[in-house]
């Protein structure tokens with residue numbers, strides 16, 4: 001392949017990061033199911049521990065199977081480097097651990113996955129990382145939330161649960177003015193539908209558990225370094241710009257340039273906090289990744305067909321899917337996700353709570369469970385499951401009112417998906 | 430040469446052909462980028478001569494330190510500059526005054542002096558700026574991918590082990606057939 005040609009997305013989804021194995025010639029990426037790696041001699045060991053040379057030491061810090069996944073996703077997102085970890089939540093933990101000191105603040109969109117809202121509101125507060133909430137439908141709320149203690153802004157490109165597309169470029173401007181990196185959770189869109197770095201993101205994070213793995217078999221997360229942020233300009237990110245005590249005074253930004261953030265996440269965050277990805281999970285996720293463009297297009301096409309079907313159904317009061325013309329986020333969807341608005345949508349069933357329960361109890365093809373981004377179609381009624389413990393008013397403000405149903409539309413035949421919803425909606429009186 | 434974006438073939442060609450490197454601004458501190466680069470390049474088989482007036486008479490990583498390029502005991506293929514962008518100009522002048530001059534002048538990551546680069550290129554010297562030779566070697570050999578870095582290269586050919594231990598890949602292009 002000529003070196004100046006830039007490979008297309010589908011080529012990268014299959015090849016990026018994965019050369020044949022240098023010792024055996026194995027073409028599929030081997031599962032390096034090992035905890036550790038022998039050193040050539042003591043000098044080699046010292047050079048590895050001192051970050052003086054490249055290589056593997058211990059799978060908590062790096063693993064050759066995980067490394068292929070890291071390069072693969074970095075290439076798909078257009079980043080400089082990546083770090084795969086045990087889950088999407090672990091990725092978020094390591095990112096903020098690298099950026100924040102106790103007492104610092106970060107701004108986060110209110111429109112986030114519920115698990116992230118919990119993580120930020122409760123667990124991260126215990127570390128002294130204080131979240132300040134803002135609203136993606138009102139960009140000035142981000143502007144107004146900036147203080148001298150702000151160290152980052154966190155948003156989702158397409159927000160879970162369903163329907164909301166974020167105006168990333170507008171929020172990237174706020175981040176640039178504030179001198180802080182913009183972190184984008186790109187889980188629901190995947191780089192096939194949208195590449196946040198092209199819209200001003202400095203760091204991209206994924207729950208690989210969802211569409212990139214895509215088959216509902218492995219939990220995983222990844223941090224992608226956009227290589228775009230200058231960590232040393234104002235000295236506000238000492239982990240990157242100051243001599244690092246546990247590496248004899250090495251300055252990570254000066255040493256690793258535009259991939260220093262990913263290195264810091266690995267050699268400090270992952271080394272010390274410990275949520276490493278299993279090589280076996282990396283292998284399964286890599287296999288899923290090869291078909292990402294095919295799956296994501298089918299997910300989006302099927303979801304649009306389902307959204308259109310539901311919009312016309314008498315037992316459905318509303319549908320929230322940015323791919324639908326007329327949806328309040330449709331203009332943003334056309335700009336940021338022109339190939340499709342993803343697999344996830346929410347809608348309201350007439351008859352409220354009981355109707356929602358009846359629907360999830362009546363589906364046959366859809367699986368009733370708390371995940372999304374599987375090849376299979378998935379359904380959940382948040383009010384009776386994930387948001388059960390909240391008061392009614394809280395449920396509604398979290399987008400989990402009694403009538404709300406969330407779908408993650410799979411890649412089965414769309415007629416079968418619609419037929420299953422049709423027979424289940426029929427059972428509601 | 431467009432110094433914003435180098436073709437991989439240009440960098441590979443340089444790293445594949447130079448053997449002796451004078452490293453101006455080589456530090457004795459083992460966490461400085463110049464020290465790391467020197468150690469890595471020595472390990473990859475390059476002959477690296479440190480140049481640093483503050484360290485004259487001492488050895489760095491087993492190599493004798495010289496005060497200036499003019500005092501080098503023999504010609505070098507490449508001069509690598511670990512000085513600030515403004516000081517790089519004077520180092521390029523010194524390099525151009527050598528007989529024979531180096532074939533390559535390389536300025537470290539963060540160092541860029543377009544005016545000096547133009548003068549060197551006018552003399553037929555290849556110039557690289559704002560790049561680290563350790564990172565570039567790691568990227569083009571594939572070693573840096575172990576750190577999750579995007580090498581921006583694709584190949585279905587088997588990488589070449591350098592023969593000095595398992596965790597060392599060579600810069601040589603992967604072979605097209607097993608018995609080539």
Ligand SMILES: Cc1ncc(COP(=O)(O)O)c(C=O)c1O
Pocket residue numbers: 087088089090113115116156160185187188206207208209210219220221
């Ligand atoms: C948008 C989004 N971000 C993050 C996560 C957390 O990922 P994980 O479950 O892999 O920790 C999820 C999981 O549902 C998600 O949907």
